[in-house]
Amino acid sequence: MPPEFFHEGDLVGVLTTQPLDRLLDYKAPEGGCHLGAFVEVPLGPRKVLGVIWGAGKGDYDRAKIRSVIRVLDVAPMRDEMRVFLTRAADYTLTPMPAMLRLGTRAPGLGDPQSMRKVYRLGAKDPDRMTSAREKVLAVLRDYGGLSFTKRELAEMADVGTSVVNGLVKQGAVTEEEAPRDTPYPRLDPDYGGKALSADQAAGAEALRAALRRDAYDTTLLKGVTGSGKTEVYLEAVAECLRMGRQALVLLPEIALSGEFIARVEARFGMKPAEWHSGVTMTERRRCWRMVGQGDAQLVVGARSALFLPYQNLGLIVVDEEHDTSYKQEDGVLYNARDMAVLRAAINGAQVVLASATPSLESWANVEAGKYKRLELTSRFGAAVMPKMSAIDMRVEDVPGGTWVSPTLRDAMQSRLDRGEQSLVFLNRRGYAPITLCRACGHQIGCDDCDARMVEHRFLKRLMCHQCGETKPMPTVCPSCGAEDRLSAVGPGVERMGEEVAKLFPDARVAVLSSDLYGSARAMKAHIEQIAEGGTDIIIGTQLVAKGHNFPLLTLVGVIDADLGLQGSDLRAAERTFQLMRQVAGRAGRAATPGEALLQTYQPEHAVIRAILAGDEESFWKAEAAERKAAGVPPYGRMAGIILSSPNVQDVFDLGAEMARMDVPLRQIGAQVFGPAPAPIARVRGRHRVRLLVKADKTAPLQQALAKWTGQFRLPTNLRLAIDIDPQSFY
Ligand code: ADP
Ligand code: ZN
Numbered sequence: 001m002p003p004e005f006f007h008e009g010d011l012v013g014v015l016t017t018q019p020l021d022r023l024l025d026y027k028a029p030e031g032g033c034h035l036g037a038f039v040e041v042p043l044g045p046r047k048v049l050g051v052i053w054g055a056g057k058g059d060y061d062r063a064k065i066r067s068v069i070r071v072l073d074v075a076p077m078r079d080e081m082r083v084f085l086t087r088a089a090d091y092t093l094t095p096m097p098a099m100l101r102l103g104t105r106a107p108g109l110g111d112p113q114s115m116r117k118v119y120r121l122g123a124k125d126p127d128r129m130t131s132a133r134e135k136v137l138a139v140l141r142d143y144g145g146l147s148f149t150k151r152e153l154a155e156m157a158d159v160g161t162s163v164v165n166g167l168v169k170q171g172a173v174t175e176e177e178a179p180r181d182t183p184y185p186r187l188d189p190d191y192g193g194k195a196l197s198a199d200q201a202a203g204a205e206a207l208r209a210a211l212r213r214d215a216y217d218t219t220l221l222k223g224v225t226g227s228g229k230t231e232v233y234l235e236a237v238a239e240c241l242r243m244g245r246q247a248l249v250l251l252p253e254i255a256l257s258g259e260f261i262a263r264v265e266a267r268f269g270m271k272p273a274e275w276h277s278g279v280t281m282t283e284r285r286r287c288w289r290m291v292g293q294g295d296a297q298l299v300v301g302a303r304s305a306l307f308l309p310y311q312n313l314g315l316i317v318v319d320e321e322h323d324t325s326y327k328q329e330d331g332v333l334y335n336a337r338d339m340a341v342l343r344a345a346i347n348g349a350q351v352v353l354a355s356a357t358p359s360l361e362s363w364a365n366v367e368a369g370k371y372k373r374l375e376l377t378s379r380f381g382a383a384v385m386p387k388m389s390a391i392d393m394r395v396e397d398v399p400g401g402t403w404v405s406p407t408l409r410d411a412m413q414s415r416l417d418r419g420e421q422s423l424v425f426l427n428r429r430g431y432a433p434i435t436l437c438r439a440c441g442h443q444i445g446c447d448d449c450d451a452r453m454v455e456h457r458f459l460k461r462l463m464c465h466q467c468g469e470t471k472p473m474p475t476v477c478p479s480c481g482a483e484d485r486l487s488a489v490g491p492g493v494e495r496m497g498e499e500v501a502k503l504f505p506d507a508r509v510a511v512l513s514s515d516l517y518g519s520a521r522a523m524k525a526h527i528e529q530i531a532e533g534g535t536d537i538i539i540g541t542q543l544v545a546k547g548h549n550f551p552l553l554t555l556v557g558v559i560d561a562d563l564g565l566q567g568s569d570l571r572a573a574e575r576t577f578q579l580m581r582q583v584a585g586r587a588g589r590a591a592t593p594g595e596a597l598l599q600t601y602q603p604e605h606a607v608i609r610a611i612l613a614g615d616e617e618s619f620w621k622a623e624a625a626e627r628k629a630a631g632v633p634p635y636g637r638m639a640g641i642i643l644s645s646p647n648v649q650d651v652f653d654l655g656a657e658m659a660r661m662d663v664p665l666r667q668i669g670a671q672v673f674g675p676a677p678a679p680i681a682r683v684r685g686r687h688r689v690r691l692l693v694k695a696d697k698t699a700p701l702q703q704a705l706a707k708w709t710g711q712f713r714l715p716t717n718l719r720l721a722i723d724i725d726p727q728s729f730y
Contacts, residue, residue, distance in 0.1 A: 007032045011056025012068065014041050016048050017101045025056035029068040036076035040069040040110055049104060051077050072110050074309075075292040077103075080346050081309060087346070088339055093702055093722045094332045102307045102332055106288030107281045115177045118147035119164060124171035132159040133167060140173065147178060181286040183295030187268035189238035196235075200228050203374045204235035210372075211239045211315060211350050218341055218351040220321075220362050223376030224385055225585035229354045230260075232376065233317045234267050236352055237298060241268075245314025245349075246291070247298045248305055250336060252323040258524055259549065264300065275301030275308065278521075303328060303336030306343055313347045316340045321353035321362060322578055327727040335725060337362075356585060357578035360571075360627065363620050364634040386556065386587040386594030388612050390603040402499050403491050408557045408597055409503055415555045416507055416536055420592065422555040423538045424496055425583045427563060429465070429513050431457040431495045432488030435473075439482035444474070450682040457494050458516055467684045496559060497539045504537065512540040542579060544586060554594045556587045561598040565607060569728065570632050573607045577619055580611045631694065633725060637701050639693045640726035641709070642678060644686040645718040651675075651689040654712060654720075658691060664707035670695035686719075 006012050006028040013023035026041050033039060037052045047069060056065075085099045121140040126133055135157040139148075154161045167173040196204060203221065210217050223229045233249075240247040249272075251260060265271050273287045273296040290296040292309040299305050303326055306316075318326070318337050326336040337353065344351045353362055353371070365371040396405035404412075404424070412422045432455045435444045444453045446464035453462035453471070461470040476483050488495065497511040510530055517523035530538060531550050538544060538553070564576035580598065588594020600608050610619035628635040641658070643651045655675025662672045674691035681688055695701045705722060714720060 004035050005032060006035070006052065006055070011058050011062075011065065012052050013054045013056045014039065014050040014068070015053040015096055015100055016041065016043065016050040017097050017104060018043060018048055019095065019097050021095065023053050023057070024050075025058065025060050025065050027065055027067040028052075029070060031071070033068060033071050034076045036078060036082065038072040038074050038077065038104075038109065040072065042066050042069060049110060051082075051100065053082065073112060074109060074289060075311070077309060078311065084343050084346050085307075087342060088334065090702060091338075091342070092332060092334050092724055093705060094334075098332050102304060103309070105304060105307070106285045108285055109288070113179045113181060116149060116180045117175050118149060118178045119153050119168070120147045120174050120176070122167075122172045122174040126167055126170045126172040130163075132157075132163045133172075135159055136163055136167060137172065147176075180282075181289050183290055183293075184273050184297070185270040187241055187270050187272065187297050189241045189268065191269035192267050193235070193238070194231055196231065197228065197378075199376050199378070200232050203232045203376060206372075206374055207233065207236035207350070207352060208239040211236060211243065215348050216345045216350070218344070218353065218365070218371045220358055220366050220371050220373045221352050221354040221376075222358055222373065223354075223356060225356045225582065227356075227376035227378060229356075229376060230263065230319070232374075233319075233352050233354055234264070236315055236350070237317070238268070240315040240350075241297050243314060245312045246294070246296070246310050247315040247317070248308075248310070248313065249298070249300045249317040249319060250303060250305060250326070250340065251300065252302075252320050252325045258528075261300065264298070268298070272296075272298040272300045275299055275305040277302065303334075303339075306336055306339055310347075313343070313349050315350045315352070316344050317352045317354060319354045321355045322357055322359040324575070324727055329728065333721065333723045335727070338725070357581050357616075360574055360620065360623060361634040364624060367624075385614065386584050386596045388584055388596045388598065388614065390561075390608060390612055391597050391599045392603050393599050393601045396599075403496065403559050403599075404499055404503060404557075405599055408599065411555055411595065411597060412500075412504065412537065412557065416504060420555070421533070421536060421538065421550060421553040422557065423540060423544060423550070423553055423583070423586055424500060424557050424559060425540055425544070426491060426493050426496050426559040427542050427579070428490075428492045429456075429515055429541055430454040430463065430492035432490050432492055434489040435462065435486055436489045437477035437480060437482060437485050438487055439485040440477060440480035442477055442479035444478065444486075448682070448685040450680055454492065455488055456515065458511075463515075466680055491559065493539050493541055500537055500539060507536040508534070509537045509539065510535040512538055512544050514541070514543050542583075544583070550586055553587050554592050556584055556594065556596040558583060558596070558598045561600040561608060561611075562602055562605070565602075565605065570627070570630075571727070573623055576607055577611055577623075581614075581616075584611075631696075636697055637695045637699060638726060639701060639705055640723040641674075641691040641693065642688055642721045642723065643675070643690070643718060644683070644688045644721075645715070646686055647715070647717065648687040650715045650718050651687050654714070654718060655689040655691060658708070658712060661711055662708065664704045664711075665693060665695075668695060668699040668701070668704045670699055670701065670704060 008028055008030050010028045011025055012028050014026050015023055033052055035052055039050050039052060040047050041050050085103055089096050089099045136159060139157045150161050150164050154164055168175050221229050221233060237247045261271055275287050288308060291299060294311040318340050321337050328334050341351050366373045391405050391407045398405055415422045434452055435455050444462060446453055446469055448469060449464055449466040451464055451466045453464055456463050461472055463470045477486060493511050493513050497509055501509050533552050561580060564579060565572055584596035587596055643655055645651045659672055659675060665672055671694050672691055675689045678688035678690045
C-alpha cells in the first residue's frame with residue numbers, strides 16, 4: 001500500500017496525460033501532497049497535468065529530479081478511480097495516459113476557481129422606493145438565501161440592470177465575489193413519483209432492495225418500449241439519492257433529449273447535471289468539479305460520463321443497453337456498458353441495464369446467473385405492441401426507381417384519412433447510396449477511402465460516410481467525361497421523402513436524419529414539433545428508432561427489412577432483430593393500437609420470421625445456439641487488430657509477420673485469422689488490414705495479445721489498434 005500522504009521532498013510517482021509508458025518521479029511540493037492529488041509537473045520546457053499515483057521509484061539521479069509545481073484545487077482522485085482506470089486500461093489494452101485523459105476531460109482543471117459577482121439583499125433601505133426597485137427587492141426576499149448574478153436578478157425582476165446598480169450604491173443590495181462553479185440544486189427523491197402499476201412497483205422494490213444491500217449487482221430490466229422501464233429505474237435513482245449516494249444514467253448519445261431531462265425534473269423537482277457533447281465548456285467544468293466534490297447527485301450523460309470523478313457512486317443505469325453507440329470506436333476502444341459493470345463492481349454499486357431488446361451478451365449473462373432479470377410484461381396503460389406483418393416484395397408491383405409498395409401505400413392512405421401519423425423507415429442517410437455514370441458504369445467514390453460517395457441532395461453535395469469528406473455534385477462523369485449521364489441508384493431517406501411527397505401531395509412530409517440539422521437543438525425542436533402532430537408522414541433513419549415518443553403514430557413501414565441482414569457481421573441478425581423491434585415499437589404508444597409492415601424479399605428468412613412472430617425467447621435461444629457452436633461472443637472471446645498506414649506494403653508485411661509469429665496466442669489456445677484487407681480497405685488515405693483473434697471464453701486473452709503485439713517494431717506511420725470484443729467489423 002502506498003502512503004496516503006507525501007511530505008515536501010518525498011519522491012512521488014506521477015502519471016501524466018502525456019504518451020509515456022511509465023510513471024515519472026518528482027519531489028512532493030511545499031506543503032506535501034496526497035495520494036491521488038491532481039498536480040501540475042514540469043516535463044521538459046512544458047507544464048503538464050498529472051496525478052500522484054504512488055511513491056517514486058527512485059531509480060533516477062535524485063539531484064536531477066524536479067519538484068511538482070503545484071497541487072490543483074480539485075478533490076484528489078479516489079482509490080477506486082485509480083483502480084478503475086487501471087483495470088479498464090488492462091482490459092482494453094489502452095496505455096494509462098490515454099485512460100487518464102478520459103478521466104480529465106474537463107477544460108481548465110488546473111485553473112483556479114474563477115469568480116463572478118453575485119447579489120444579495122443588503123441591510124439598508126434605499127433613499128427612495130420606486131416600483132422597479134421594489135420588484136428587485138421582492139425577488140431577493142422571495143428567494144431568501146439565494147444569490148444571483150446581476151443579469152439573472154434583473155431578468156427575474158423584469159427591470160434593467162441599472163436598477164440593480166442603483167440599489168447596490170445605496171447598500172440595499174450587496175455585491176460579493178462567489179465561485180463561478182456552483183453546486184447543482186438538490187434533488188428531492190420524494191418530489192413527483194407516479195403511482196406505479198403492479199409489475200412496475202414490484203420491479204422498483206426489487207431495485208430499491210438491491211441498493212440497500214450496499215453491494216455490487218447487475219440487473220437486466222427488460223420490457224417493451226413504453227412498458228414503463230424509465231419510471232421504474234427512476235425509483236432506483238430516488239433510493240440511491242436517499243442513501244446519500246450519487247447516481248449516473250447513461251443514455252445513447254443520440255437519444256440525449258430534453259424529453260428525458262424534463263422527466264427527471266418532473267420526478268425530482270430539479271434538473272440533473274448533464275455530460276455529453278452538447279454541453280458547453282463552462283458547464284462541463286462545473287459538472288466535473290461538482291461531481292468530484294459530491295455536489296452533483298445525479299448525472300445524465302453519454303458514455304464518457306463513466307469517467308467522472310464520483311465521490312460515492314451507488315447506481316449506474318445504462319438505458320437502451322444494446323445500443324451500438326455505447327461502443328466507442330475511436331481512440332480508446334471501450335464498451336460503456338461493460339465498463340459500467342466494471343466500475344460498479346469496484347465501487348460496490350448497482351447497475352441497471354434497461355432495454356426492450358437486450359444484447360445477446362446481457363441475455364447470456366442472465367442465463368449464466370451473473371445478472372438478475374426483471375421483466376415488465378405489458379405496455380403502460382392501453383397501448384399494446386403493434387401488429388407486425390411482412391410485405392412480400394417479390395409479388396408487389398413496384399415501378400422502377402420507387403420503393404413504396406402498393407400495400408404500404410394503401411396502409412399509409414388509411415392513416416392519412418384518419419388523421420394519424422405514419423413512419424417510413426429506411427436506415428440510410430442521404431439521397432442515394434450510389435451515383436452511377438450511365439455512359440461508362442463508373443461509380444463515384446471517395447478520393448481517400450474505399451467507399452462510394454453518397455449523394456446528399458439537401459446539401460447539394462456528395463459525402464463519404466467513412467471520412468465525412470464532401471464534394472460538389474459533378475455534372476460530368478469524373479471518369480469518362482460524359483455530360484448529364486450521372487444518375488442516382490438506390491434510395492436514401494431524402495429520396496424516399498421525394499417519392500412519398502409525390503404519392504401523397506397533400507400530406508405534410510418530414511425527413512428526419514441526423515445530418516439534416518445544423519445543431520442538436522434544431523433537431524430536438526423539429527422532433528418535438530413532429531410529435532405534437534406537425535407532420536403526417538415521417539421519413540426517418542435509425543434516429544427515430546431511439547427513444548422519441550410519437551403519440552399520434554400508428555403505422556410503421558420498413559422500406560428494406562433485409563438491409564441489415566447483408567454482410568458478414570456476426571451480429572447482423574441480432575442488430576436487425578433489435579432495430580426492427582425498436583422501430584415497430586414507435587407505433588401505437590398512446591391509446592390507438594399500431595401496425596408495422598416490413599417490406600422484404602425474403603419473408604421466409606429465420607430472422608424476419610422471428611421478428612414477425614415477436615417470439616423473442618426463441619429468437620435469442622436460436623441465436624445463442626449458433627454463436628455457441630461457432631465459439632464466438634458471448635460464448636468465446638474475440639479481438640480485432642487493425643493495422644493502418646498510408647503505405648499499403650507495410651500493412652500487409654506486418655500483418656503477415658504477425659500471423660506467422662503467433663506463439664503467444666497459441667500458448668493460450670487462441671487462433672489468429674488474416675491478415676485480410678478490412679471490409680473498408682482504405683479510410684482517410686490509410687490502407688487497412690485486419691486480423692481477428694479468437695479464443696476460449698476463459699483464456700487470458702489480453703496478456704497474450706500484449707505479448708504477441710509486443711514482438712513487433714512498427715514502421716513509422718503504421719498504426720496498430722486493438723479492439724477487444726469488436727462490435728463492428730468495418
Ligand atoms: P419505457 O422506458 O419502458 O419505454 P416509459 O417509462 O417511458 O417506458 O413509459 C412510457 C410512458 O408511460 C411514458 O409516457 C410514461 O410517462 C408513462 N408511464 C409509465 N409508467 C407510468 C405510471 N406508473 N403512471 C403514469 N404514467 C406512466
Ligand atoms: Zn472518405
